Every structure is written in structure tokens, then in C-alpha cells.
Amino acid sequence: MKKNRYIDREISWLNFNERVLQEAKDPTVPLIERIKFMGIFSNNQDDFFRTRIGLLKYGTDEEDYIQEFGYSPNKTLKNVSLKYVELRKEFYAVFKELREELQQNNIFFVDEKQANEDQKAFVEAYFRNQVRSHLFPILLSEVSDHTALNEHSIYLFVKLSSSGKKSRKASQYAILELPTNKISRFLVLPKSRGKEYVMMLDDVIRLGFSDIFMSQGYDIYEAYTFKITRNAEVETDASGDPLDVIKEMVQQRKKSEVTRFLYDPDMPKSILHHLLRTLKIEKKTTIGAGWRYHNTKDFVNFPVEFSGGQLVYKPHQPFGVKTISIRSSKLKLMKQKDYMLHFPYQSFQMAIDFLREASIDPNVESIKMTIYRVAEDSSILNALINAARNGKKVSAYVEVKAQFDEENNLYWIERLQNEGVKVMSVLPDYKVHAKLILATTKENGKRHHYVAIGTGNPNEKTASVYTDKLLFTANPKIADEVDMVFRMIENRLAFPKFKTLMVAPINLREKMTALIDFEIAQAKLGKPAWIIIKSNSLSDKKMVDKLYEAANCGVKIRLLIRGICVLNPDLPECKGNITACSVVDRFLEHARVFGFCNGGNSQYFIGSADFVKNKMDKRIEVIVPILDADVKEELQDVLELQFKDNTHARWINPEKMNVYVQSSGKKYRSQEEITKYLYRKHCQ
Numbered sequence: 001m002k003k004n005r006y007i008d009r010e011i012s013w014l015n016f017n018e019r020v021l022q023e024a025k026d027p028t029v030p031l032i033e034r035i036k037f038m039g040i041f042s043n044n045q046d047d048f049f050r051t052r053i054g055l056l057k058y059g060t061d062e063e064d065y066i067q068e069f070g071y072s073p074n075k076t077l078k079n080v081s082l083k084y085v086e087l088r089k090e091f092y093a094v095f096k097e098l099r100e101e102l103q104q105n106n107i108f109f110v111d112e113k114q115a116n117e118d119q120k121a122f123v124e125a126y127f128r129n130q131v132r133s134h135l136f137p138i139l140l141s142e143v144s145d146h147t148a149l150n151e152h153s154i155y156l157f158v159k160l161s162s163s164g165k166k167s168r169k170a171s172q173y174a175i176l177e178l179p180t181n182k183i184s185r186f187l188v189l190p191k192s193r194g195k196e197y198v199m200m201l202d203d204v205i206r207l208g209f210s211d212i213f214m215s216q217g218y219d220i221y222e223a224y225t226f227k228i229t230r231n232a233e234v235e236t237d238a239s240g241d242p243l244d245v246i247k248e249m250v251q252q253r254k255k256s257e258v259t260r261f262l263y264d265p266d267m268p269k270s271i272l273h274h275l276l277r278t279l280k281i282e283k284k285t286t287i288g289a290g291w292r293y294h295n296t297k298d299f300v301n302f303p304v305e306f307s308g309g310q311l312v313y314k315p316h317q318p319f320g321v322k323t324i325s326i327r328s329s330k331l332k333l334m335k336q337k338d339y340m341l342h343f344p345y346q347s348f349q350m351a352i353d354f355l356r357e358a359s360i361d362p363n364v365e366s367i368k369m370t371i372y373r374v375a376e377d378s379s380i381l382n383a384l385i386n387a388a389r390n391g392k393k394v395s396a397y398v399e400v401k402a403q404f405d406e407e408n409n410l411y412w413i414e415r416l417q418n419e420g421v422k423v424m425s426v427l428p429d430y431k432v433h434a435k436l437i438l439a440t441t442k443e444n445g446k447r448h449h450y451v452a453i454g455t456g457n458p459n460e461k462t463a464s465v466y467t468d469k470l471l472f473t474a475n476p477k478i479a480d481e482v483d484m485v486f487r488m489i490e491n492r493l494a495f496p497k498f499k500t501l502m503v504a505p506i507n508l509r510e511k512m513t514a515l516i517d518f519e520i521a522q523a524k525l526g527k528p529a530w531i532i533i534k535s536n537s538l539s540d541k542k543m544v545d546k547l548y549e550a551a552n553c554g555v556k557i558r559l560l561i562r563g564i565c566v567l568n569p570d571l572p573e574c575k576g577n578i579t580a581c582s583v584v585d586r587f588l589e590h591a592r593v594f595g596f597c598n599g600g601n602s603q604y605f606i607g608s609a610d611f612v613k614n615k616m617d618k619r620i621e622v623i624v625p626i627l628d629a630d631v632k633e634e635l636q637d638v639l640e641l642q643f644k645d646n647t648h649a650r651w652i653n654p655e656k657m658n659v660y661v662q663s664s665g666k667k668y669r670s671q672e673e674i675t676k677y678l679y680r681k682h683c684q
Contacts, residue, residue, distance in 0.1 A: 006566040007654065009539055010052055010076055014083045016563040017044045018658055019584040019650055021087065024094050028647070031101055032304055032311040033586070038095060039299030045087075046229055046297060049260045049286070050151075051403070053080070054231030057284050058257055068541075081286070092291060106195045107306050111292075112206040115199065119189050120207060123199060126187060127208035134179035135205065135212060139172060140278055147255035149279070151230040154178045154295045156205065157267070157275055160218035172218070173274070178202060185298040188305070196306050200293055224264035226275065227294040231256040232403070242426035243410070246400045250407055257282065262290035313586060316675075318347040318464070321682045330354045330472070331361065331441070334450050338473040338628035340606075342638060343456070344587055345678050348463040351437075351470060352379050354452060358439040359387030365447075366393035368438040368486045372402050374412065375461040381412060388420040395422035397489050399432045427493060430505070433615065434622040435470075435608050438482050449479035453624045455591040455606050466590040467671070469606045471624060471631070478624055485622060504609055504621035509542070512611075512623075515596050515603070516546050516555075522599060523554035532595035532639060534560040535610040538567055543611040551577035560642055561652060562589040564612075569653045580652040581661055583645050585671045593639060594623070604635050634681070638674055645670035 023029055024037040056073045065073045099109060115123060137158070149155065156176040178185075178201055187204055189197035202225060209221045234252040261281050263272055281287065304312045321341075324333060330353055333339065341350060358364045367387050374381055381396075388394040396416055400409045409425075416423050435454035440447055452458070456468030473479060481501045488496055495506050502508045516531065523529035531550065538544065538559065544567045551557055551574040559565070559580040569578035583589050594605040607623030609615050626632045647669045649661040 003571055003654070004568060005571065006070075006541065006544065007568050007652075008076060008079060009564055009566055010056070010080050011083055012539075012564045012566055013048060013052065014080065014087060015652075015657055016582065016584075017041055017048070018087060018090075019582060020044060021090060021094060022650070022658065023584055023648075024098070030311050030313055031098070031105065032302055032306065033313055035098055035302045036300050038091070038098070039297050039302070041091065042295070042299070043297035045084075049229040050232040053077075053259045053286070054257070055233045056080075057259060058231050058233065084286075085288075088288070088290075095296075105307055105311065108195060108197050110189070110197050110199050111203040112199075115189075115207070118192075119197065119199075122189060123187065123204055123207050124211075127204055128211060131179070131183060131201070131204060132208060132211055134182050135176060137174040137176050137212060139174050140275075141172070143175070143278060149175075149228055150177065150254070151228050151258075152181075152295075154180065154202070154225055154227050154293075156202065156223045157226055157271070158209070158213075159222040159271060160213055160216075161220040161222075162217050163219055164217075173271075174213075176205065176212075176223075178205065180295065180298060185295075185301070186303050188303050198303060198306075202293060222271075224267040224271070225290075225292065225294050226261065226263040226267075227290075228258045228262075228279075229260040230254070231259050243400065243413070246406055246426070247410065258285050260286045260288070262288055262294050264292055265289035266292070316344065316464075316586075318344055319679055319683050320347050320349070322684075323682075324350060326353070330357050331364075331439070331450055331474075334472050334474040335448075338471060338475065338626075338631050340472070340626075340631045340635065341470045342674070342678055343463040343468045343470065344465055345467075345675050346682070348460050350472070351452060351458055351463075352383060352460070354439075354450075354472065355380060355383035355387070355437065358450070359383055359390050359392060361441070363441040363443050364392060364439055365442050366395070366438075366440045368394075368436075368440075369396045369458075370432050370434050370436045370489075371396050371398045371409070371412065371457075372433055372435070373405050373457045373459055373462070374408070375459050376408065378412075379460055380458050381416065384421060385416065385419040393422070394420070395424065395486075395490070397424045397432050397486075400425045401431050424489060427489065427620070430493065430618055430620055432489060432620040433608050434485065434503075434620050436482055436485060436622060438479075438486055440483070448474065449476070449483050450474045451479045451482040453478070453482065453607065453622060455593070455608060462590075466588045469591050469593070469635070471606060471626070473628070475627055477627065482622070485620070489620065500625060502605070502607070502609075502623035504615065504619055505617050508609060508621060508623060509616050512543065512594070513546055515594075515598075516550050518598065519555045519596060520550050520553045522597065523550070528597055528600065529554065530556040530558070530595075530597045532558050532560075532593070533611070534589075534591060534593040534639065534642070536562050536590060536592065537564040537610045537612050539564050540611045540613045540616055541566070542613075543616075547578065548573055551575060558643060559652070560589075560639075565652045570655050581643075581645075581649045582652050583642060583649045583670060585648040585669070587671055592623075593635065595636070595639065602632070602636070604632050606635070637677060641668070641673045641677060642670045644668040644673070 020041045024034045056077055060073050158174045160172045185201045187199045206223055232253055234256050358367050384394050398409050398413050413423050437452040439450045452472050454470040456466050477500045481498050484496050502511045519529040538561050557578045562582055569580045592607055596603045604626045605623050609621035645668050646661050646663045647667055650658045
């Protein structure tokens, strides 16, 4: 049977989310952590329907799609639909298992019908004091704008009836939005006889219906949940002020086409059809019976206090570097040698300290930074603001086109500008995705650059759960070229020539191809040749074909890809020279690392780019070589620990997709082993 040259991109994405679901099934993972993985899985599915399905249904030119992928978007939609149904069934089966395990631990879900009298009294009091003021029913007969429903919300569709013969009223329908943005989805009830109880907000509201509708003469209620997912890939008029265009796009998303409609399977067909007609749900929409509760992404915030907090991971305390004290000057240390931090194992504090020091050091003239995604109350950006208040020249490129973070970034643009920070945003045709911080000093009449270059956003929140790298260096070969990147952005894309950095879209593809070609040449001479790639995604067809060529010539290639991977290592032309796997564990694997044998003098690089077409051609990305020998050795050691993983690593290939990587001997859980390795090296 002929093997497909590429794994379908969308199916590959769903395969990744299947790995998330596997974590929810894994009995070695603490029970409440497994419930949280159910929430992550659900959130991922929502994003898939917002972006990938939205694009396939509403934003893809069929001929262009066929030319790029070799098959029609309709074929992809059929394959995706089958996989989606399979995963949805698996999701419900896993949740049933988890619910049974909760009961074994004396933790019980109760709904409005199962609650005893004491519990009902507690819930009713909570409803009146905390919930009722946030509820604003909309009568279906009064709905004038069917696009007004919020895709991030869950809704109760309520049939209202009266039982009185004399005052009998015609049945009425109402829509009620659950205020999950203000109130927890979970209400922990009082313990009773050693048992613990939790009720979903949905059922809390069901118990309170009489407080809402009784005054209108209704005393019989049928309530069913539903939710919608909208297309995020909307088109806007690109003319006019760029920030106004982004604002328009954000508004259009709120009223865009519905890509998915989920409803309670107990909802009678007549009520379902009435609701679909009123909301004008199109035939293109994926319509499916979910279960009683939607927006299960909320399970990420499932209460952790049950069983005294014994059903979650022990809190991870990030550690520092013994050679870097709190009081030491980070700038002076960087002058002596390079440092690399590995998050979330090591503390993010050095990044904050670096900026804080730069903001008050009298030698520092200016600070520049690229911003893609930041925490809501970002210490990093507050440090930038403080630098501006201290008279430093501070400038930031804020990428307002960062998908789903547009509104937060618009807020920070205004906030930074009001504080005296020079803000740049919206480059025509490109997103700025590079993760860069640059501090420039004037010492003894000469300017010196100090930089931090990362694989992920300088974000203290994600740094606690994402496995990213952040390199601190004052090496002029790197630092001077980072200054060139900022000047390139400030000059609106006047592309310079880079010797040390790989910068998309200028030379990244060219230089990466040259590195692979060198390995090919070495293999043809019978010399050792290997390539290591650790990234989030691998989907650029040209780079995949180049890797196929390298494998065919004898280059040994090891891939560690968290998410989408269209490369098929089972192809005969690969000659068994490519292994591809994915690690999904407690922390989200996020770092981008590239390694090459280089004739025995190995080279390693880190940065912001994956081998993805739009990232290589339509984004400003920066990949930096690791020039410090100690940092390179440490990075190599960490990578090798990851490739030893035989507990949370899965194969990526069509023959054994998502089968766990297993080996005899010691069990290696790479994230635990990396924690031990870095702690021994930097803290003992």
C-alpha cells in the first residue's frame, strides 16, 4: 500500500489533542490533574473549530488548498469529522471513568435533583447572594440579533410553563447566559459524613429558576445547555488605520459564522429545531449532541482543595542559579559569559531583575523589547514603564495581530504610550513573533548591547507552565545583530544582512537549508551526520522535503514535535533514519531547539520559529546560535534527557500514532529528570 507523503495537517493537530486526552487517562497522573487535562483538551477543541474549521469552511480557496495539500478541503473536513466524533466519544468515556474515581475518593458531583434538603438550602442561599444578580434572561421571542450570543459562554435554553388552570399562560422560551466570567463554574458544598460534594453552576442556576421566573407566572421549567463556536478567521478591509482594522476584526469575530453548535442530548428535537431556526444556524455548521455540561475548558480550574490537596501535583518551586545572586549585577555577569534559563524549572525572576536593573542603571541609555503575549498584570511591562519614568528611552513593538490576544495588546499599547514608552505596532504583511529584549549602555564613551533572546514570550504566567529557554548574552556577534533587528523594525522592514542570527523572512530558510545540506554532504562522504529538531510544529513542505532528502542520504534525524507534524517517518525513502515523537506531560513543551553534527563540532540554536510556512515567510522570527561552550553542553544534556523519555513520549507516525515510546530498563520521565539535572548543576 502506498504511504502518504505527508500526514494531514488537521488530523495531525487532532492527534496532538488525543495525546492531551491520553494524559487524562493516565493513572500515574494525579486525579485532579487528569480532570484539568480534560479542560485543556476541551479548550483545544474549541480553538480548532474557531481557527482550522473556520478556515476550511469559510476562508479557504479550494484550488489553492488542493495545490498545497493535494486534496480538497471537503475531503479534509470529512476526515476531521470522523476523527472529531471518535475523540468526542473517548472524551465522554474518560470523564465517566474520572467521575467514578472521584467517587472512590469520596468526591461526588450532585445536580439539582440529587441534592438533599440541607444542600439545597445551602445552594439556594448561595444563588440569592452570589449568582442571581448576574443573570439576565432573554426571551426567545424578543431576540432580534441572532449574532449577539457570545461564543465563550454557555447558555441555558429554558422552556417556561405554568401549572395553574385559571392563570395558565402560554409556554415561553428564554435564553440564560451563565456568568462564568464572574462566578466559578464549581460550587463546593459542605462536607457530610466524610464525603465531599461539588455542584456545577449550571445546576445551581436550575435550582434558582423560581427566584427568576415565578414573578412572571411560570412555575414549570425545562432547561438544556447549548454553546456555539464562531469562525475566528474573518476578513477585514485592510485599508485605513492598522489599529482600527484590528479593532474591526475583533468586533467581527464576535458576530462571525457559527462553526459548531453543541446541545444537551436530552433536548427534545422540537425544541432543538426551534432554537436552530431562531438563531439562524447554517447548514455548514457542525451540529452535535454534546452532554449536559458544555465549556468543559472550565475544568482547568476544578477545585484543588478536595482530599486536602492530595490529588494534584506537588507545587513546583522554580529555582535559581547559584552563581547568580539576587544582589549581583546581571549586566556585569552577562559581560563575562552567557547564561541560559530553562523554564519552568528555573525562576523567571532573572528576566524581571534584568529589566529592573536596566531601568535604574545610569549607564543604560535605552531599552527595547518585542511583545507578543504578556500576562494581564505583567511585571515585565511594568518594568518597562518604570524605565520610562526613570528617563530611559524605552520602545516596544507590540504585536497587535497576536491571535486571540488582540484586545489585551491594544490595552497595553495605550497603557505604554500613556507612560511615555514609544510603541510600534502593525508591520504591513508581517507579524513580529521574535522574543527579544535589548538594553543599550554607554560606558567610557562606547555603546554596549545586552540582550535576552527566548523561545517563548517573556511572560511570568506562562513561564511557570511552559518549557522555554531564555538566553542572556552581551556577545557582540549576537547583541549587535539584535540591535539590527530592532532598527529593521523601526525602519519598517529595511532588511539588513545578518551573519550570526537567522532572521525570518530574510535568511532563516536559506541558512537552515544550508545547515541541512552540509549534513547531507557529510553523510555522502561516510562521515557522522545528524540533525535534532525540537519544536511546536513541523508543517512547511519545503523543509519536510529537505529532511526527507537528508534521511535518504543517511543523515540521522531525531524530531521532538509537540503538536502538528506532517512529516511521515515511515516513508521508504527515509530508510529508517528519522524518528519522531512527542512529549505531553505536566508542563507544556514549547521550546524551539535545533542541533546539527557539523562535522563533529556540533552547533545548537534556539529561537522563536518553527518549520511552519507562515512563520518562515510571513513573520519576523529570530534564531540564535549558542556560542558559549558551557551553555551548549547544558542544552545538549537537557535535549538528551528528553529523548530518553519512555513514560510520556509518544511516537508520531501513521503506523503507531500516539503509541507510547517504551524501552527496557529505567523509566525516564524527562521533565522530572531535567528538574533533577538542573537542580544538581545550579543549586548544589
